[in-house]
Amino acid sequence: MKISIERAALLKAVAQAQSVVERRNTIPILANVLIEAEGDTVSFRATDLDVEVVDRAPATVERAGATTVSAVMLHEIVRKLPDGALVQLTDDQRTGRFTVAAGRSTFSLTTLPREDFPVMASSEYSCNFSAPAKALRRLFDKAKFAISTEETRYYLNGVYMHVADGDNGRVLRCVATDGHRLARIDAPLPDGAEGMPGVIVPRKTVGELKKLLEDDDMQIAVSVSETKLRFATPNISLTSKVIDGTFPDYTRVIPTGNTxxxxxxxxxxxxxxxxxxxxxxxxxxxxxxxxxxxxxxxxxxxxxxxxxxxxxxxxxxxxxxxxxxxxxxxxxxxxxxxxxxxxxxxxxxxxxxxxxxxxxxxxxxxxxxxxx
CATH class of the missing domain: 3.10.150.10 (DNA Polymerase III, subunit A, domain 2)
Known part of the structure; x- marks a missing residue:
């Protein structure tokens, strides 16, 4: 593999990927990012087996290929390169080394076989729809402060996203609670979301999702099944397992007679x-x-x-x-x-x-x- 890529595009893609990687890993390959170059695109894939993110960036691909290198190390290197630099990434299969070169700087990193990298199985999603990034960001941003950190009540360790009856018809709703406080946020129901199963989106996924939802004008493709969900833009896709549990009946907690x-x-x-x-x-x-x-x-x-x-x-x-x-x-x-x-x-x-x-x-x- 041999590619040339702008430093800014590379940094954005690698930053998104490396944030998913857990700092303490017992499985060495999970500390790595899978880099795949083909056509005029390079993709960076990282996972902790519960959340997987793939970020694509435009690049000049001289030689297609794929390899894995330390996500954190690559991010640190690219972060410290000068603004506007053109970065060359080269993978040498014979030596098992991955080279990062920009200007007069050259870094050589060890690699692990791409065959060892776990790719999250793609499940059949029972519901697919698109929603404005701004609406989704509001749903999750306003609810996440109430997520419980108590591991024993694992079913409260996320945001419950589901379809509900609002004041003016059906809505897409996010709810979070830790037993002391509760947040319930509604947004207009997107076309195609009516049959969505209710899912509990884990805290880590909610945090990673923020980076996908920065552009107010972006439409986000959302796919949901009983066990997984995926949020995607043209360049980034975030796939996550959902919390396997039943969210409590929050409607009983919301007072109706307060005057x-x-x-x-x-x-x-x-x-x-x-x-x-x-x-x-x-x-x-x-x-x-x-x-x-x-x-x-x-x-x-x-x-x-x-x-x-x-x-x-x-x-x-x-x-x-x-x-x-x-x-x-x-x-x-x-x-x-x-x-x-x-x-x-x-x-x-x-x-x-x-x-x-x-x-x-x-x-x-x-x-x-x-x-x-």
């Missing part, structure tokens, strides 16, 4: 929570919200370090209420708000609280209170 309504400037609220939480050394310290007519007092009392209090002017017209929340959870939810105002709906100090963005019900958050 006490607080409307507050979201950014101002987030900054105030952040400020009063400063006096506490514990990340899980409760912030107390004391509500009266058009007034909200945020307070933290940390016996070991001090106390803090801040008053905000808000829109609130119900009976006085005192309720406590984990400061970190409040901040994360408040930071999801794109519109100017956040609307909180309370029932009592012991019941789950609902939060949404203004009058928009396509993004709904639930947070459990704490005793204060």
């Amino acid at each position: 006490k309504r607080l409307e507050v400037d979201a950014a101002e609220f987030a900054r105030a929570v952040d400020r009063v939480a400063t006096v506490s050394s514990e990340r899980s310290r409760a912030v107390k919200l004391s509500l009266e007519e058009d007034k909200l007092v945020l307070s933290v009392n940390a016996p070991d370090s001090g106390a803090a209090e801040e008053e905000l002017v808000v829109a609130y017209a119900d009976e006085p209420l005192e309720i406590g929340f984990n400061a970190k959870y409040l901040l994360e939810i408040a930071n999801q708000v794109d519109l100017e105002n956040a609307v909180f709906l309370f029932n009592s100090s012991g019941d789950p609280t609902l939060m949404r963005e203004g009058s928009d019900t396509s993004a709904v958050y639930v947070v459990m209170p704490m005793r204060v």
Whole structure:
């Protein structure tokens, strides 16, 4: 194999591939990226056996071929090459060495046989549709903060993507929860997605997906089966196993009878929570919200370090209420708000609280209170 490729195109492709590779590998071949050159394209394939990414880049291919080299090492080399460099990649089958050359720099890397590289079996996808990158990014970005990190409840270690009934008909919905907070985000249902099986997209896949969804104008081809799903653009495809488990009935957690309504400037609220939480050394310290007519007092009392209090002017017209929340959870939810105002709906100090963005019900958050 012998190819020439622009450094910028090579770096983008290798960066996408190497991020899938696990740093600690007991199987040496999984630390490598499979490079395949043919026609006027070179592809870079990496996998950890659960997630596989393939990134294609245009190149001048003098001699077609394929080999595998260390993904992290190749990425480090390309990252340190000068901007605008033309990079030559050469694989010598006789010596088993892979050469990276640019300008006066030459690097020689060891290779492993391409035959040993595991390629994820292509399954039959029961549902295929395309969706705007912007819509998919919003679904996953707004839900991922609520993914559980508790390994014993593995079925909560991802985002549940499924088709559901929304306020105005069928929607594509993403839900994540860790038992303390919940995010439910809706997007218009794309053509062809009606029969999609509900799948739990693993946390790592959600993280890798972000790189695919950077271009707002891009349409993403989505393929889903009971065990796998794939997201693809013309140059990149990301294939992932889904979490084998049943996502709980989240609808029972979302309160419907909360009538006490607080409307507050979201950014101002987030900054105030952040400020009063400063006096506490514990990340899980409760912030107390004391509500009266058009007034909200945020307070933290940390016996070991001090106390803090801040008053905000808000829109609130119900009976006085005192309720406590984990400061970190409040901040994360408040930071999801794109519109100017956040609307909180309370029932009592012991019941789950609902939060949404203004009058928009396509993004709904639930947070459990704490005793204060």
